[in-house]
Amino acid sequence: GQSLEQPSEVTAVEGAIVQINCTYQTSGFYGLSWYQQHDGGAPTFLSYNGLDGLEETGRFSSFLSRSDSYGYLLLQELQMKDSASYFCAVRDLETGGFKTIFGAGTRLFVKA
């Protein structure tokens, strides 16, 4: 079967660094995406890892290890506006084409 696991909640202070982990089990893994969703808002794309290694986009970085079926999102210099839910999403290549499976999400609380 297909599954993704990520922590349900993470709390950190403003200015700190936080890492949100994601482990996955899928049959046709192709890549890992991260999305941010504020309460009442729509998910917005943050990053994508198709290959092993680190991808950096401003304060956000994402890492993938295919051999460990593991990835993480790293948020640096945390700001209050980063308080949101973060979803990892696996891109799976199956017979019919590419399919996306979202994790349950990690709720990040940033404290002053």
Add this chain to the structure above:
Amino acid sequence: EAGVAQSPRYKIIEKRQSVAFWCNPISGHATLYWYQQILGQGPKLLIQFQNNGVVDDSQLPKDRFSAERLKGVDSTLKIQPAKLEDSAVYLCASSLTSGTVSYEQYFGPGTRLTVT
């Protein structure tokens, strides 16, 4: 460029009634997705279209849910009859292609459905 448009934004219906949601993807985006997001959970894919063909509808409750994408542009999702457990936000998303190049999905604001 204009984003993904959805309507209505909110809908309240009684169980056993029917409801329809509309989505207009970003111009030129070949792939369209409908997701169901229950409060506190991640989006769950209901159906994925590539142009006007269905790529995946394995998690669509076909006894009550239906979706179409005529002419490969906008799409409608219908629930008939609705159940209490259908209360959720229904998100529409689009992407340039479901091929190797584009993995980024652009989401609309969603329709919050409450079934009483």
